[in-house]
Amino acid sequence: MSFIDTIVQGVLLGSLYALFAAGLSLVFGIMRLVNLAHGDLIVLAAFLLLVLVTGLGLHPFLAALVAAPLMFGAGWALQYVLLNRTLGKDVLPPLLVTFGLSIVIQNSLLEGFSADSRRISAGALETASIGFGPVTVGFMPLLGFLSAVAVIVGLNLLIYRSAIGRAFRATSDDAVTAGLMGIRPQRIFAMATGLAMVVVTIAALYLGTRANFDPTAGPARLIYAFEAVIIGGLGSLWGTLAGGVILGVAQTLGAAVNPEWQILAGHLAFLAVLLIKPRGLFPRAVD
Amino acid sequence: MSIAIPSFKVETRTRASSFSALIGAAVLALAVAAPFLVPRGAVQDLFFILTMLVLAQSWNLLAGYAGLISVGQQAFVGFGAYAMFGAVILFGIDPIVAIPIAGLFGALLAIPTAFFTFRLYGPYFAIGTWVVAEVVRLLLAQWKALGGGTGTSLPREATRDMAGVGLLRDLFGMKAAEASDALTYWLALVLAAATIGLIYRLLRSKRGLGLAAVRDNEQAARAVGVDARRTKALVYLTTAFLTGLAGALIYVQKARISPDAAFSVTDWTAYVIFIVVIGGIGTIEGPIVGVVIFFLLQNLLSDYGSWYLLMLGLIGILIMLFAPRGLWGAFSDRTGIQLFPVRRMLVGGPLAHSHKGGPHG
Numbered sequence: 001m002s003f004i005d006t007i008v009q010g011v012l013l014g015s016l017y018a019l020f021a022a023g024l025s026l027v028f029g030i031m032r033l034v035n036l037a038h039g040d041l042i043v044l045a046a047f048l049l050l051v052l053v054t055g056l057g058l059h060p061f062l063a064a065l066v067a068a069p070l071m072f073g074a075g076w077a078l079q080y081v082l083l084n085r086t087l088g089k090d091v092l093p094p095l096l097v098t099f100g101l102s103i104v105i106q107n108s109l110l111e112g113f114s115a116d117s118r119r120i121s122a123g124a125l126e127t128a129s130i131g132f133g134p135v136t137v138g139f140m141p142l143l144g145f146l147s148a149v150a151v152i153v154g155l156n157l158l159i160y161r162s163a164i165g166r167a168f169r170a171t172s173d174d175a176v177t178a179g180l181m182g183i184r185p186q187r188i189f190a191m192a193t194g195l196a197m198v199v200v201t202i203a204a205l206y207l208g209t210r211a212n213f214d215p216t217a218g219p220a221r222l223i224y225a226f227e228a229v230i231i232g233g234l235g236s237l238w239g240t241l242a243g244g245v246i247l248g249v250a251q252t253l254g255a256a257v258n259p260e261w262q263i264l265a266g267h268l269a270f271l272a273v274l275l276i277k278p279r280g281l282f283p284r285a286v287d
Numbered sequence: 288m289s290i291a292i293p294s295f296k297v298e299t300r301t302r303a304s305s306f307s308a309l310i311g312a313a314v315l316a317l318a319v320a321a322p323f324l325v326p327r328g329a330v331q332d333l334f335f336i337l338t339m340l341v342l343a344q345s346w347n348l349l350a351g352y353a354g355l356i357s358v359g360q361q362a363f364v365g366f367g368a369y370a371m372f373g374a375v376i377l378f379g380i381d382p383i384v385a386i387p388i389a390g391l392f393g394a395l396l397a398i399p400t401a402f403f404t405f406r407l408y409g410p411y412f413a414i415g416t417w418v419v420a421e422v423v424r425l426l427l428a429q430w431k432a433l434g435g436g437t438g439t440s441l442p443r444e445a446t447r448d449m450a451g452v453g454l455l456r457d458l459f460g461m462k463a464a465e466a467s468d469a470l471t472y473w474l475a476l477v478l479a480a481a482t483i484g485l486i487y488r489l490l491r492s493k494r495g496l497g498l499a500a501v502r503d504n505e506q507a508a509r510a511v512g513v514d515a516r517r518t519k520a521l522v523y524l525t526t527a528f529l530t531g532l533a534g535a536l537i538y539v540q541k542a543r544i545s546p547d548a549a550f551s552v553t554d555w556t557a558y559v560i561f562i563v564v565i566g567g568i569g570t571i572e573g574p575i576v577g578v579v580i581f582f583l584l585q586n587l588l589s590d591y592g593s594w595y596l597l598m599l600g601l602i603g604i605l606i607m608l609f610a611p612r613g614l615w616g617a618f619s620d621r622t623g624i625q626l627f628p629v630r631r632m633l634v635g636g637p638l639a640h641s642h643k644g645g646p647h648g
Contacts, residue, residue: 028410032410033410034410034411034413034414036358036413036414082604082608085608086607086608091354091356091409091410092350092354092356092568093607093608093611094410095356095410095413096356096560096564096603096607097604097607097608099358099557099560099603100561100564100600100601100603100604100607101600101604102600103553103557103596103597103599103600103603104597104600104601104604106596107593107594107596107597107600108597110592110593111592111593111594111597219417219552222414223414223417223418223421226411226414226418227418230407230411230415260428260429263421263425264422264425264426267418267421267422267425268422270418271403271418271422274403274406274407274415275403278406278407
């Protein structure tokens with residue numbers, strides 16, 4: 001039954017990638033901004049959780065509750081003060097500014113926490129597992145999967161069923177006209193990035209409790225998030241979840257053949273999708 | 288009734304550019320003589336500056352002129368370096384001869400790479416190139432004949448008996464190590480001068496005009512018959528070739544390779560991006576200014592470890608926000624000086640003397 005087990009582990013891993021990707025997807029959908037520092041922000045959030053857990057002795061879930069509003073504020077300010085200045089027709093400034101930000105975050109973390117790899121301890125939960133017939137599933141990975149589904153459902157409800165979501169969609173369609181209707185695009189963008197940082201905090205919680213991380217782990221997370229978004233198709237959050245799962249399954253299957261091929265198998269799955277369906281499997285947006 | 292057709296011609300030359308051609312010739316002459324004038328450490332520093340300049344000029348052509356923002360140029364540095372190592376170790380080819388072969392391999396790699404990444408829209412193209420670089424790194428790390436994940440070194444006799452080293456020893460009485468440093472330095476100088484010359488020529492040609500048109504407004508450029516995709520693909524291949532050459536040359540000098548070093552995003556892309564952004568993106572002068580500043584900063588701050596990269600990142604962000612055309616762009620806007628002018632100007636005829644704004648000139 002090791003094959004089924006591999007698939008299940010892949011799905012669970014993939015849901016973590018979907019959590020990485022949801023924030024990236026949200027920000028891109030609303031302001032066409034690709035944040036190259038997204039992976040580093042996930043790692044930054046993981047270090048924030050680490051400080052709260054080890055410094056204040058909080059339980060990781062409680063720490064995430066404390067960290068979420070802090071990260072929301074940081075995201076809001078980042079967008080309002082820095083990134084809004086770079087938005088425009090030219091794609092160069094936002095890319096280069098977020099690339100610079102990525103380098104700044106990585107090296108600040110290196111200065112502050114050294115290059116050692118860390119892990120957030122979740123106590124007894126770490127080793128707890130639940131049996132489903134032939135496969136046994138770890139409690140934390142399962143919770144991660146459920147959180148990913150909850151985040152996607154929540155974001156979909158927010159975007160399609162709430163007033164702020166209507167403002168998001170209006171600004172995404174046409175920021176100038178939305179402005180005429182009394183919406184301030186600058187604040188909408190700041191709100192969206194703040195929200196993305198809350199998702200990033202949830203992603204960081206499962207990243208930090210599942211595996212080791214270090215200050216240079218960000219770029220790889222960005223790449224996985226990006227691959228999940230492209231495999232799933234731009235503009236569809238459920239597609240992003242599917243993309244993450246496909247990536248995760250490809251990685252665990254590759255690792256089952258040869259442990260050195262884990263990452264490579266994921267990249268090859270991504271390239272295969274790009275070859276066959278350049279717009280992803282479940283595209284929604286035009287661009 | 289006859290209309291007098293004014294005789295004017297299109298020129299790109301400015302007074303500053305004629306002056307800079309003279310200065311350029313003098314600097315070049317001095318640079319050629321450098322191995323006889325300065326100690327070996329300085330020759331190695333100059334080699335580093337020149338190879339970074341080649342990478343920066345290539346990236347600038349790609350991002351600043353063709354609008355293709357790649358964060359995966361390390362793919363071509365690493366692939367070129369590995370192609371050179373493969374040619375030397377597996378086929379016993381002379382390292383110097385292996386450098387152009389590596390350039391060709393870089394251009395070859397660009398064909399499948401472009402096939403995948405050109406499907407991605409603007410910002411996603413950037414991350415797509417990064418993924419490709421990771422794929423190439425992971426694949427080459429599996430190649431046991433070239434050391435797998437830990438890497439390998441060039442055989443000692445290969446670097447000692449490189450073409451030209453013996454000649455330099457006999458001619459100038461240099462020691463072997465000294466001769467091989469001088470040789471790689473001269474090759475870097477040739478490569479840097481050729482890169483700048485090639486890019487300048489390209490930008491002044493009809494194709495360069497098409498490139499600028501595509502960058503400024505792709506739809507309008509297509510409407511007047513510029514094949515945007517083809518032009519971009521050509522630039523992508525050219526930069527892959529140049530980057531592959533530079534990668535191979537850098538690793539002839541280093542003589543030791545590993546996948547992590549050869550495909551380092553920090554060394555071959557982050558530094559290069561900061562050089563271009565700080566100096567001035569979309570100008571030929573920018574990367575030259577940028578590489579000098581980069582080198583000075585590195586020497587000044589190298590003791591501070593990651594603070595150095597942190598500073599570089601902050602400077603890059605500030606420049607992008609407040610002087611998006613970089614230091615050279617800001618200087619050029621104030622003074623109107625262009626050392627490598629590519630803007631076409633009308634000379635002679637009534638238009639040349641017209642003043643802005645007045646109805647009758």
